[in-house]
Amino acid sequence: MLLEAVYAATLAEVAAKGLRGASMDRIAQRAGTGKAALYRRWPNVRALALDVFITTMQQALPAARPDTGSLRGDILASLHTLADELGSDLGIVLRELISEAAHDPTLSQEFQVRFGAAKEAEVVLMLEQAMHRGDIPRQALDPYVLQLPAALVVHQLLLTGTPPTRAQLEHIVDTIMLPLLRHPSGAPIPA
């Protein structure tokens, strides 16, 4: 109840003023509560924003674990969900958190564990299903290949400010991702 209001207020505030310009006072006011209620749960604005970001991202995850019947469809659906999320206010928050993480290694790890790992697990699942089905040959899963489509999506967002279009996503999947999965190099994977 109250938490929902706080989450919504935080997203709105960060979207409007940026993480740097966000203020506890205003978030409290937007949420119709007092600062004490916020400081009781989060030590500062950044922590609050990170929590909101990750929680919101995670709620969006289940919808992103699709089973369209084909590997191509699954990957595309997943990327599309990601691109949609990053195109919204969450994209702004992501960029803020990236800079914040530069000063706070804790945040970096937290971010990696709660967001990076979840994304990766999702892809692993999809690929294992695909190997079961025989869509792609059995192979050891290379983490760099797993990250690849997400990395390209995020990279484009960070450099140009907008996530890839559906056509661009298809291009990424068809000319980069699928070829790599169909003809794996079989090289050993470094730690």
Next chain:
Amino acid sequence: MLLEAVYAATLAEVAAKGLRGASMDRIAQRAGTGKAALYRRWPNVRALALDVFITTMQQALPAARPDTGSLRGDILASLHTLADELGSDLGIVLRELISEAAHDPTLSQEFQVRFGAAKEAEVVLMLEQAMHRGDIPRQALDPYVLQLPAALVVHQLLLTGTPPTRAQLEHIVDTIMLPLLRHPSGAPIPA
């Protein structure tokens, strides 16, 4: 004279307190001047800090255009230079730029022009040399493939806080980049 003092003061302040904790008052004091002299040139602390870092960085750039004789060697050298740069203070600034760009589209463009384009041109040059030599088949250059190694390096930096090691870079080149270049899909490239 005064500018040198300000640059030095800014670097010292940022080193001491971090980019986020730097304050105009203290920078002015360190530089033996007044705030007005700073605000006359930069609109705020971030702009000052970013200017200082970008200027400092660009002086170190020219060393990055390699010609090792083989495509693999060229790409690796280029990536290594990038990873080294991003592992230093430059990495921090990159992250600040990213968040700053979320609120200032101008900066986004500026950044893309002064860094993204330079990086891309460098890769294009390497690939054309390689096609001349016959290392890889003649092909239209796919911007997503060009960005790919840099995207993976940056992505790892942003998620984990540290750039890839030499072994990881070799892995990226050998199992992802070179296979894609040796067996291009030939698909049309979307705008």
Next chain:
Amino acid sequence: MLLEAVYAATLAEVAAKGLRGASMDRIAQRAGTGKAALYRRWPNVRALALDVFITTMQQALPAARPDTGSLRGDILASLHTLADELGSDLGIVLRELISEAAHDPTLSQEFQVRFGAAKEAEVVLMLEQAMHRGDIPRQALDPYVLQLPAALVVHQLLLTGTPPTRAQLEHIVDTIMLPLLRHPSGAPIPA
């Protein structure tokens, strides 16, 4: 508690630097508080200083309503109290009030109500007692006559920087005030 500290700090600051040289920062520091606490209550240094002085003055007022048994004694006692007040730091504040009032009509009124009116009521009371006793003939009270001694005292203060001496006050009462009251002109009083 805090207010006391602020009042004391303000008096100390003004004593040290003069009203014009007083600064909010220093007053806050002297009072062991922050500027925000001051600006929450007063819009600027002048308002604070003036409030402190007016309050301080009013606490000293009650002692000023004399009943010496003769009209001459009453008026002299009243003027003497006024002269004493204006000879202290209060004189400085009076002058500040005057210049401040030139830009702020509200202050003009406030000043008139809290001092002018009080002073006038005091004189009216004395004169009515005197008419009762038969010291002076019954007469309509002319506001210009009522203001007269105070006006002369203030005027001298403003022009020379020091209020009249006891001998000068006696002269004013004996050669100007009392003759006018003993032989009133009886002319109508303009609005």
Next chain:
Amino acid sequence: MLLEAVYAATLAEVAAKGLRGASMDRIAQRAGTGKAALYRRWPNVRALALDVFITTMQQALPAARPDTGSLRGDILASLHTLADELGSDLGIVLRELISEAAHDPTLSQEFQVRFGAAKEAEVVLMLEQAMHRGDIPRQALDPYVLQLPAALVVHQLLLTGTPPTRAQLEHIVDTIMLPLLRHPSGAPIPA
């Protein structure tokens, strides 16, 4: 030439922003010159304003030495001139100077000598003419009586913000000033 521009600029600036709000920078700009030219002649804003004020006042003085043929007419004419002056921008400057004088005794004296003394000499002249004509009995001139009408005019201005009307001036002259001059007390005048 330049001085005229500076004088006009100063009057305009002080009228617009008050002495407290006046700035050397703006006066210089209004006068179409640089700050250096001002600081070469006056040590600070207050000194400049005082100089302008007194000079302007003195130029207006000669017009105030009337000879209407009757004492009443002379005094009224003189008071009217004073009230007019004080009702204009000069009234504002007067009030500013009064507060300034609180911190600078030099200014107090200067003001008294150049303005107060001139006013007094004017009244003395009028009264001596009147005694010559037999309008009033020969008598020692009491400085407090001399100051009296001006004191009342200034007092009203300072308390209410507006100088007396013509009717009020006549009242002051008829019921206070003239009676005192026609029936002098003859008491000795204290230093």
Next chain:
DNA sequence: CCTTAATCGAGACGGTACGTCGTGTCTTTAT
């Protein structure tokens, strides 16, 4: 059913930094 404890909103508190403005001095231009 009442009371005791926790939580709520509201907002004051001591602080730090902000970005603007004005000071009085000193230097650069352009005659």
Next chain:
DNA sequence: ATAAAGACACGACGTACCGTCTCGATTAAGG
């Protein structure tokens, strides 16, 4: 040589947030 224009070091201004804190008022559970 002088004058305008304006940079310089300094410091006060008034605002906005910070993170801590004290308040009643409102709930809830537990005796």
